[in-house]
Amino acid sequence: MTAAPVIDVRDLHKRYGERKVVDGLTLAVGAGEICGFLGANGSGKTTTIRMLCGLVKPDGGGGTCLGLDIVRDAPLIRRQIGYMTQRFSFYEDLTVGENLDFVAAVYEIDNRAEAVKAIIDRMGLADRTDQLAGQLSGGWKQRLALAACVLHKPKLLLLDEPTAGVDAKARREFWDLIHDMAADGLTVLVSTHYMDEAERCARIVYLSDGKIVVQGTPDEVAKGSGLVTFAATGEGLDLAARSLRAMPGVESAAVFGSALHIAGMNRAALEAATKALDSGLVWREVPPQLEDVFIHMLSQPAP
C-alpha cells in the first residue's frame, strides 16, 4: 500500500439518542483493496458506510474518502463513489433500462446510451432491459443495483450487505464481478454476514458495538483469535454436540456436514471435555475457521 489510502477516517462517532452506534472507529483502506465489513446486526456497519459517503454526519471524528473531507466535501465524494444500499433502492416502476438511463443522466455521463449498453452487456442484463425492476428476482435486482452503482466508473464502491437474500449461484457471480472490478483498481468496502464472502476479502474488519474488534487478512484474523478448534467424525455427532456444549471450556459445538467442530480458548479444557465424553469419536485439531472465530466473537461481550 504505497499510495495514500482511499478511505482514511479517524475516531468516528455517531449516536442516535442514548445509543452509541459508532464509537471511535478508525479505518484505512488502500486502493484496489476489497475490505470486508463484518459484525452483528446493529454493530454500526451501515452507519459507518453512510458516514463515508456523507449521508450521515458524524458527531465526532472525521477524515477523508478519496482524499476529500467526508463532511465538507460530501457532494464531491458522491460523484466518485458507488453506494449500494442494503435495501433495493431503485425505481420498481421503471424498467431495468430506464433505471440505468436515469442514473447515467443524473451523473451527466456523456454518450449515455453507449454507457448504459456497455454496463448492461457487462452485467448480463441484456435479456431483462425492458422488464420492470419491481418484477425482478432478488439476484437480478442486486445485479441491477450493482450495474447502477458502477455505471459512472466510481473509484470506490461501498456495498451494504449486497447479497442478503440472494441465492448461492448469484452470490458467487456477484463476487466474481467484484473481484473483476477490483483487478481494474476499484476499491471496495463491503459489509456481509456470510463467511464464504468474508474469506474472499483481502482484509476483514470486525465491528462490535460501533468499535473495531479485530482486522486483518482472513488468515490473520483466524489465527490471531487464539481460538483452538477440534474436529471429529463418526456416529452420533448431534448427541455429542449437545453434551459438549454444556461442558466447561467449550464455547461452541456445531455439526458441519459429517464433522463436529468444537472451539474454545482453553486447550486443556477442550481436551478434557473430549476425553470426558466417552463417545468413541476420534478428535484432531484443525485450524480455526472464520466462522468459528466470528461465532466466538459474537458471543463475547463488547470489549
Add this chain to the structure above:
Amino acid sequence: MNGFSFRRFLALLRKEWIQVRRDPFTLRMIIALPVMQLFLFGYAINANPKHLPTGILTVDHSSYERSLLMALKNTGYYDIRPLASEAEAERGLADGELLFVVEIPPNFDRSVDRGEQPSVLVDADATDPTAIGNAAAALAGLMTALDRDLPPSMRSVPAQVPFQFNLHARYNPEQLTVLNIVPGLICIVLIISTLFVTTLSITRETERGTMENLLAMPVRPIEVMLAKVVPYIVIGYVQVVMIMTIAVAVFGLPVRGSIPLLSVALGLFIASNLALGITFSTLARNQMQAIQMAQFTLLPSFLLSGFMFPFKGMPVWAQWVGELLPTTHALRIVRGMLLKGNGITEIAPDLWPIAAFTLVVGVIATLSYRETLD
C-alpha cells in the same frame, strides 16, 4: 458542481413522468375526480332551495285559505300537503319529513272579514338557517295574497313609501348557485389533486427506500423538487380545461375575462399548491403525516376561502386566516374573471399574495429538504 444542472433536471423529470404514466390508478383519479366533483357539486349544492316540504294544519278548508295556499305554492318555495293532526306535524318536523308547518287558525275567513288580522302560525325547522331563509323571506310578499277575494275597503293598503330600493342582481342575474360554485370548484379540484399528489411525492421516495439512493447521487434539492412539480402543472392544466369545458357546455358558465390571463393566474395557483405539497413532503417523516398535513390545509381552504360560505360574512379574524390561503385569492380571481370579466387591474391585488405565498413556501421547502439521512 453545486449549481442547477438542466441535464440532471431533465433526467429527474423523465423519471417522474414515467412514474406518473405507470400509475394508472392515480391518473384515473386525476381525470375522474374533477368530473365527478363538478357534476356532484354543480347539481347538488343549492344555496336557494325550493320546493320545500310544507304541511298544512287546518279545520275549515275555506276559500281564503285556498287562496293563501295557492299563493304559498306560487312562490315556488313551498310544496304543500295537508296534515291530519298536530301530532303528525310535530313528528314531521322532528324526523325531517317537513321543513314547514303552516297552521291556519279556525274561522280564518270570518276573522279576516271582521278585520281581526288573524295570525297564521308558520313553524319552521330552523336547524339549517340557509335551508329556510329564502322561503321565509318570501312570506313577506304574501300579505296581498287575499286582495282579489276581498272587497276593496279591506284590501291591504300599499303604504306610502318615501323611497324604494331597486335591486339589480348583476353578473348572475338569475342568482344561480351553480355559477358561483363551479368557478370555486375549479380551485377546489386543483388544490385536492395537486396538493395531495405532491405531498406524497417525497415521502414516497423515503418510504420506498429510494431516497437514500437519490441522496447518494449528485442531484440538487431544487432539481428533485422541480422535477416532481412540473408533471403536475401539466396535469393541473388538463383538469382546468376539462372543468371549464364541462362547466361552459353543461352549466352555461359564462367566460367573460381573458382566457390567457386566467391561465397565468391558475398556473400561479397550481404552483402555490405544489410548493406547499413539496414542503409538507419534506417535513413529514412518512406518508401518513404528509396526508394529515394536507388535510389540515384542505379544511380551511374549503370553509374559510369563500367557497362554501360568503367570505365577507366571516368574523374579521377568520377573514385574516382566509387571506393567507391561496385558495381564497384564486377563488376571487376565477369568479371575478369568469362572471365579471375582470382584467389584470382587478385581479392584481389577489395575484401577488399567491405569488408571495409560493415564494415563501418554496424557500421553506428548499431549506427543509434534508440532504442527509440524519
